[in-house]
Amino acid sequence: MKVIITADHAGMTIRNEVKNLLDEMGIDYVDTGCDCQSSVDYPDYALPAAERVASGEFDRGIFICGTGIGMSISANKVKGIRCALVHDVYTAKLTRQHNDSNVLAMGERVIGPGLAREIAKSWLESEFDGGRHANRIGKISTYEDK
Helix, strand or coil: CEEEEEECHHHHHHHHHHHHHHHHHCCEEEECCCCCCCCCCCHHHHHHHHHHHHCCCCCEEEEEECCCHHHHHHHCCCCCCCEEECCCHHHHHHHHHCCCCCEEEEECCCCCHHHHHHHHHHHHHCCCCCCHHHHHHHHHHHHHCC
C-alpha cells in the first residue's frame, strides 16, 4: 500500500503522529503537507493530493486540517475520490468496509493525536467488503461520469 499524507498549518501535529504510525506499520508514504505555522489554504494541499490518489499513483490518502471539513470537501471535488471525515474508530472501519473510502480526513482541533493514530490504524487495516456495497459505490461512480 502506498499512502499520500497532507496537512495544512492546523494539522501538523496529527500529521506527524500519523507519519510515525505509518513508519511503525511499514507503509510507504509521501508527505506533501506544509511545514509552517502561518495560515495556508487547505485546497492548495487537498486538491493536488486527491488528484494523485484518483490517478492511481497512491492507493489511499490521509488529509488533516483544523476540523477535517475543508480537506474533505476539497478532496471530494476530485472525480474518483471517496473522502470520509472521521472522528472515531468505528466509522473509520466502516467507511472502508462499506464505502471503500480512499481518503481519510481528520481534524486536529477535534481529536487528539492518540485517537488520530487509532483512527488511521483502523482505517488502514480495514478492507472493502464488496458485495451489496459495491453496487452502491458503482452508483456513485456512474453519477460522477455524467
